[in-house]
Amino acid sequence: MQGRIKKFAAVLGMTVALGSIVAAPAASAATAPKIAYIGNTDQAWAGSFFNVARQAGYQVTALQLSRVASSSFSSYDLVVVGDDTASDCWAGWGTDAAVTAIENSGTPVLGIGQGGSCFFDQTAPALGWMNSMYTSSDSANLENGGVTKLFNTASSALAAYNPAPENITCTADMVGDSLYHMVLDQTTAGHHDTLWGFRSNPNNMTAAGKALFLNTISKALVG
Numbered sequence: 001m002q003g004r005i006k007k008f009a010a011v012l013g014m015t016v017a018l019g020s021i022v023a024a025p026a027a028s029a030a031t032a033p034k035i036a037y038i039g040n041t042d043q044a045w046a047g048s049f050f051n052v053a054r055q056a057g058y059q060v061t062a063l064q065l066s067r068v069a070s071s072s073f074s075s076y077d078l079v080v081v082g083d084d085t086a087s088d089c090w091a092g093w094g095t096d097a098a099v100t101a102i103e104n105s106g107t108p109v110l111g112i113g114q115g116g117s118c119f120f121d122q123t124a125p126a127l128g129w130m131n132s133m134y135t136s137s138d139s140a141n142l143e144n145g146g147v148t149k150l151f152n153t154a155s156s157a158l159a160a161y162n163p164a165p166e167n168i169t170c171t172a173d174m175v176g177d178s179l180y181h182m183v184l185d186q187t188t189a190g191h192h193d194t195l196w197g198f199r200s201n202p203n204n205m206t207a208a209g210k211a212l213f214l215n216t217i218s219k220a221l222v223g
Contacts, residue, residue, distance in 0.1 A: 032057050032058055032059045033058055033059070033077040033078065033221055034058075034059045034060075034061070034075065034076045034077050034078075035053060035058050035059065035060045035061070035076065035077065035078045035079075035080060035217075036060075036061050036063055036071075036073055036076045036078070036079045036080065036107075037049060037050075037060055037061070037062045037063065037080045037082065038063050038064075038065060038068055038079065038080065038081050038082055038085055038115075039062060039063075039064070039065070039082040039084055039085065040064065040065045040082065040084040040085050040115075041084055042082065042083065042084035042201075044201055044203070045082060045083060045084060045112075045201040046062055046082070048201040048202040048203045049080070049082075049201070049202060050062070051202070052202050052210065052213070052214065053217075056214065056217075061076075065085050065094055065098070068094060068098040068101055068102065069094070069095055069097035069098040069100075069101055070101075071101060072101070072105070073101060073102055073105035073107045074105045074106070074107065076105070076107050077107070077108070077221055078107065078108050078109075078110060078217070078220055078221050079102055079105070079107050079108070079109045079110070080109075080110045080111075080112065081093075081102075081109060081110070081111045081112060081115050081116045081119045082112055082113075082115050082116075083112045083113030083114050083115045083116065083199050084114075084115055085115030085116075085118070085119070086114055086115045086117075086118035086119070087114070089114070089117070089118040089121065089129040089130075092118070092121070092122070093115070093118040093119045093121065093122055094119075099119070099122045099123065102119075102123075103122075103123050103191075106190075106191065108191075108192040108193070108194070108220050108221065109123070109192075109193050109194070109220075110194045110196060110216070110217065110220040111127065111193070111194065111195050111196065112196050112198075112199075113156075113157070113158060113196070113197060113198060113199035114129070114158060114199060116158075116195055116196065116197075117129040117132055117158040117160075117195060117197065120193060120195060123193065124186055124188070124193040126160065126162060126168060126186055127160050127184065127185075127186060127193055127194075127195040128160070129158065131160050131161055131162075132158040132159055132160045132161065132180075132197070133158070133159055133161070133180060134156065134157070134158060134159075135156075135157050135158075135159050135174055135180070135182075136154045136155065136156050136157065137151075137154055137155065137157065137174070137175060138150065138151040138152070138153060138154045138155065139151075139175055140172035140173060140174070140175065140182055140183070141172070141173040141174070141175050141176075141178065142171065142172055142173075142212070143170065143171050143172070143173075145208075147175055148208050148212075149206055149208065149209075150172075150198070150205060150206055150208055150209030150212060151198070151200055151204050151205055151206060151209055152204050152205075152206060153200075153204060155198045155199055155200035155204065156198075156199045156200070157182045157197045157198045157199060158182070158195070158197040158199075159174050159180035159181060159182050159197055160180065160181050160182075160184060160195060160197065161179060161180055162179070162180075162181055162184065163179050167186055167187055167188055168184055168185065168186045169184060169185050169186075170183070170184045171183040171184060171185075171212070171216065172184075172212065181195075181197075182195075182196075182197035182198055183195065183196055183197065183198075183212070183216055185219065185220065192220065194216060194219070194220040196213065196216055
C-alpha cells in the first residue's frame with residue numbers, strides 16, 4: 001500500500017453525486033491510492049475535490065454521512081471527512097458507530113473545515129473544534145513560504161490552537177498569530193490525522209493554494 005502511495009502526490013476529479021465511485025484513469029487503476037470522501041449535502045465541494053483528485057490519478061469513492069457506520073474503511077489509503085458533515089459541533093459528529101467505523105480501520109484521516117474539526121473532537125482533540133477558533137482569510141503564513149495567498153476570495157476556516165505542539169506538524173498558520181494553525185497534522189499511537197481547516201472548496205484556490213492542498217493530501221496519505 002505504501003509503495004503505490006509514494007508514486008502519487010495530490011487530489012481530485014469530476015463533479016458527481018455523493019454515493020458514486022470515480023474510477024482512476026485506466027493506466028493507473030491498479031496502483032492508484034484509494035480515497036473515501038465522506039460528504040453530506042455540499043455537491044460543489046465533492047465535485048471540486050473529485051476534479052482535483054482524478055487529475056492526480058486517485059481512485060475516489062464518495063460516501064454519504066448516513067452510510068458511514070455500515071461501511072468498512074480498511075481497504076482505503078485515506079479517509080476524507082468533508083466540511084459539510086457537521087453543522088453544530090456541540091451536537092457532535094455523526095454517530096458513535098460512524099466514528100468507530102473510521103477510527104478502528106486504522107486508515108489516515110484528512111478532516112476538512114467544520115466537519116473535519118468536529119470529527120477530530122472525538123478522535124484527535126488537539127485538531128478539534130473545541131481547541132479551535134473561527135477565522136477568515138485569503139492567506140496564511142506557510143512554514144516554508146511566508147505569507148502566501150491561497151484563495152481568490154477570503155475563506156472561512158477553523159484554526160487550531162497549539163502553542164507547543166507535541167507530535168504535531170504545523171504547515172499553515174494564521175497571519176499575525178503563529179499559535180493558531182489552519183493546516184496541521186498529528187501522529188499518535190501509529191494513527192495519522194490531518195486538519196485542513198479552510199472551508200472554501202478547491203475552485204476558490206489560487207495556484208499556490210491548490211499546490212498546498214495537494215501536498216497536504218499527499219502527506220496525509222503517507223502519514
